[in-house]
Structures are given as structure tokens and as C-alpha cells.
Amino acid sequence: MKKYWLVGNWKMHGSLASNATLLNAIRERQPALSPYVDMVLCPAFPYIAQMASLVEGTGIQLGAQNASDHLQGAYTGETSPRMLKELGCGYVIIGHSERRIYQGENDGLMGRKALAAIDAGLIPIICVGETAEERDKSRTHEVLARQLDAAFGYIRTAHDQVIIAYEPIWAIGTGIAATPEIVQTEHAFLRSRVAQRDPSFAARMPIIYGGSVKPGNAASLFSMPDVDGGLIGSAALNAEDFVAIYQSLVKTCESRAD
Numbered sequence: 492m493k494k495y496w497l498v499g500n501w502k503m504h505g506s507l508a509s510n511a512t513l514l515n516a517i518r519e520r521q522p523a524l525s526p527y528v529d530m531v532l533c534p535a536f537p538y539i540a541q542m543a544s545l546v547e548g549t550g551i552q553l554g555a556q557n558a559s560d561h562l563q564g565a566y567t568g569e570t571s572p573r574m575l576k577e578l579g580c581g582y583v584i585i586g587h588s589e590r591r592i593y594q595g596e597n598d599g600l601m602g603r604k605a606l607a608a609i610d611a612g613l614i615p616i617i618c619v620g621e622t623a624e625e626r627d628k629s630r631t632h633e634v635l636a637r638q639l640d641a642a643f644g645y646i647r648t649a650h651d652q653v654i655i656a657y658e659p660i661w662a663i664g665t666g667i668a669a670t671p672e673i674v675q676t677e678h679a680f681l682r683s684r685v686a687q688r689d690p691s692f693a694a695r696m697p698i699i700y701g702g703s704v705k706p707g708n709a710a711s712l713f714s715m716p717d718v719d720g721g722l723i724g725s726a727a728l729n730a731e732d733f734v735a736i737y738q739s740l741v742k743t744c745e746s747r748a749d
């Protein structure tokens with residue numbers, strides 16, 4: 492059976508005590524994971540080592556929220572993807588819209604970061620998505636194509652593994668998720684764009700959706716054929732909600748024949 496992913500982005504939240512409490516609450520509600528749905532938690536940088544020891548042996552995987560586009564060197568304040576790998580991360584979120592907005596990250600930097608992450612042995616979760624204004628002006632596909640093409644200028648489709656996260660900026664943290672129909676349309680567009688470069692890579696490339704996913708809308712979003720999981724922000728900070736979303740994804744994937 493095909494694999495699916497549920498990624499929790501804890502953003503700049505947490506403390507030593509609250510991370511342990513949240514993880515315990517997730518584990519109490521979901522003691523065993525589905526072999527088909529990977530659960531990935533992305534805590535803030537200072538807590539990666541703490542979380543690595545807490546998730547050991549649980550099957551829960553670890554990701555970071557960002558990484559440098561360099562593996563090593565005189566880059567004060569940066570974090571190498573190689574260091575993240577050494578600490579136990581398997582994934583890293585690249586190009587999240589909050590980094591594009593607040594840190595001025597651009598498409599080219601996102602591509603270089605994705606490549607550095609891959610070279611360090613991490614799976615980059617590459618975020619793409621349009622603003623409300625771009626959608627209103629019917630520029631969604633132009634924007635998605637530009638962001639995707641920039642990343643795929645660096646990715647070697649022959650052997651690299653990546654996850655694409657479609658995160659419309661207007662849906663992030665707003666409580667207004669994209670409709671399942673919009674999500675399916677954009678995921679299919681992203682897949683077809685990558686298929687122009689490499690059809691077999693595109694067919695197996697996971698595309699997850701992020702933007703106000705909650706227990707109440709998860710099942711309908713996950714039921715779309717080109718949705719391979721979710722990237723969860725606010726609801727990932729609540730064990731009950733996060734586990735309900737995880738279980739909804741497990742149910743969907745078990746009902747599919749693939």
C-alpha cells in the first residue's frame with residue numbers, strides 16, 4: 492500500500508515541559524502508528540535534541556522547520572541540515588510562507604535549501620502556495636509553477652525524495668481551509684507540472700495539503716485522490732485534534748485500494 496504523511500508544524504511554540512506533555516498526550520491517544528501513515532513532528536530548533544530522545548522507539552519521526560542552504564561554514568545563526576540529521580531529524584520544512592513573508596526567503600533560496608537538505612540525507616517538505624490576491628487575479632497556477640520550477644531546478648528527480656506541501660497562504664492560520672475541490676485541482680496541477688520533467692517521479696511524489704486542517708474537515712480533504720497527507724499548524728498543538736486528524740488520514744488510506 493502507498494504511504495501517507497501527517498506532519499505537525501509546532502512553529503515557535505513549546506517549552507521543555509509542554510513538549511513532553513504534548514507528546515505524551517499524542518502517544519496516549521495513539522499508542523501505535525499505522526504502517527501506512529508516517530507521523531512527523533517539527534518542533535522549534537532548540538528542542539530537536541529533547542524531542543529526538545522523547546520519540547525514540549515510538550515510530551514518530553522528527554522534522555525541522557527550516558535549515559540553511561549550506562552544509563557547513565561561516566554562516567552565523569544558521570543551522571546546517573547535516574546537524575539536523577545528526578540530531579535525529581528525517582525531514583525539514585522548506586520555504587514555509589511565514590519564512591517567505593517574515594524572513595524574505597525567495598524561490599531560489601528554497602531550491603538551494605531543498606538541495607542541501609537532500610545532500611544531508613533529509614527529506615525536504617517544500618511549501619508552495621498562492622496569496623488570496625493571486626488567487627483572485629487567477630494567477631494561482633502561474634505562482635505555483637514558478638515556485639515549483641525554482642525548486643525542481645535543483646532537485647534530481649532520478650533519485651531524490653521530496654514531499655510537496657500545497658499551502659495556500661490565505662488558508663494558513665485563518666480557520667478557512669481550501670475546499671477539497673480546490674485542493675484536488677491544485678495538487679493535480681502540481682503533479683502534472685512535475686510530470687513534464689519526469690512522469691514516473693511525479694506519479695510517486697507525495698503532495699500534502701496544509702491550511703486550517705481540523706478534525707471536522709480532515710476526512711473530506713484527505714478523500715481527494717491527489718492528497719497524500721497533511722501539514723498541520725494550529726491543530727498540531729492540540730493532541731486530541733492532531734490525533735483525530737491522524738486517525739482520519741489512516742481511515743482514508745485504509746479505504747483506498749492503492
Ligand code: PEP
Pocket residue numbers: 500658662663664665666701702703704722723724725726
Ligand atoms: C502551517 O503553518 O503550515 C499551517 C498549515 O498552519 P494551520 O494549520 O494553522 O493553518
